[in-house]
Amino acid sequence: MAKVRTRIAPSPTGDPHVGTAYIALFNRCFALQHGGEFILRIEDTDQSRSTARSEQDILNALRWLGLDWAEGPDVGGPHGPYRQSQRSDIYRQHINVLLEKGHAFHCFCTSERLDALRAQQMENKQTAGYDGHCLSLTRAELDANLAAKVPHVVRMRVPDTGECVFHDRLRGEIRIAWEQIDMQVLMKSDHLPTYHFANVVDDHLMEITHVIRGEEWINSTPKHILLYQHFGWEHPQFCHMPLLRNPDKSKLSKRKNPTSISYYRDMGYMPEAMINYLGMMGWTMPDGREKFSIGEMQAAFDIDRVSLGGPVFDVAKLDWLNGKYIRENLSAEGFAEAFSKWAFSPEKIQKIIPLLKDRVERFSDVVPLAGFFLSGLLPVSASDFEHKQLSPEQCRKILQLCVWQLEQIQDWSRESVEQVCQRLAAFLGIKIRETLFPLFVAITGKAVSTSVIDSIYILGLDVGRARIRHAIEVLGGVSKKEVKELEKSLRELQSFSLPEIG
């Protein structure tokens, strides 16, 4: 039997997500337990959303958790490159194979036509999908379009009758009718592949034997199987894990829960506890032990014992586990070391010191002034937000619009945070000093503190967002009706342009 090889294939389009770590953990345990290899591949075919920063953050986060990989963009390996944006030639060759064999075809349809088509299909209560328009192009029309360099994509041909039957390691036989499967775009008009295509080509070339991924991919598995068949390749074994959930059972999302691994790092969780907690989502040690290391998990791992109900990510239980790790796994020296590393990283300290140096008269003033930099959620109450000009409603509005805008920031910097605040104040027609008031209380716990803009910047989006959200809750929360109004304001704010300062 071939050596077991599994992979994690994150897309560098945002924060390092706990769901990525979760899937990586199970892939890694499975591979290493079978004496195989676990590798990492970066799926950065979405040029508009992928960033080098995000890629680096994801790599750092996974390493922090101890989920290291045998091959990857940073460590190399025999199946490289491990970044899809550097594999264009490979995809081009492979798309040509499909084109030649007639398994794929050029499509010149405009997005306007496709949108209209989809809308009509939805209205007629049909399954939405491509109607095969460009399939009927004559050879001459096709050549003319290509010669004229009309923008186009390449789509996959799909059988129109019968069904795709495949085996999922955890779920058994799954059958999906081919008529449910769209003629998926394989190559976009920017000549980069889509996920479905690149993923299949790479998994094959990288000799992946087991694809362990989230449940959200079940419905597109027939597309993948079809591609393997078109190429004449054997497909890997599929294994769809349950999805991590918010407390309301929806798919874990940052709108409802902190999902960034960086958040948990910044809040002072230990990586060992984090990984242990993820390991008990859908899985248990055969002997029922709840506290276990990644090595112990790997040794005892049995993928067939994964349970399929979507587990709710429960921060309360994570807190308990993390406390247990701190108590039981750290000596006094170990604690001192880990804590200092967390609290006083030179990088963080260098940013904080300038905010303090000119405001303190004694070193003993530092903790009362800047302790909020080393805190999680702050003990604020509604009365802390009382203000002679701002009502609680206005405070909530400022806070909510501010988080939404902070979330939009592409390059996190002091300047971009400042710009968000300035724009918000101008938009609301409230003086910047007043606009910043609820933010001061939410972020620093006090109405008077170090620059709140710098503080937000230094604390980062994850912790900042958590505190602002907490403040909104303390202020009574936003009702469904209020959310609608706020979303309307947000749209106005987004199209609002800052008046020129003369």
Added chain:
RNA sequence: GUCCCCUUCGUCUAGAGGCCUAGGACACCGGGUUUUCAUCCCGGCAACGGGGGUUCGAAACCCCCAGGGGACGCCA
């Protein structure tokens, strides 16, 4: 709307037809230890979604229903 997946305490789960008057953990409540608090210890609360089968016997197997979730992009 169409298709797919899932369903044991509030939450994470154990459970492979009789060991189940369903076990453990978190949370919560009570008690003990502790100068306080936390830790620690002890106790309590609390679940097989519903209906049909199969079987001597069903939480477990089958079917239907309901509920939850996901997918239907030139995003991944």
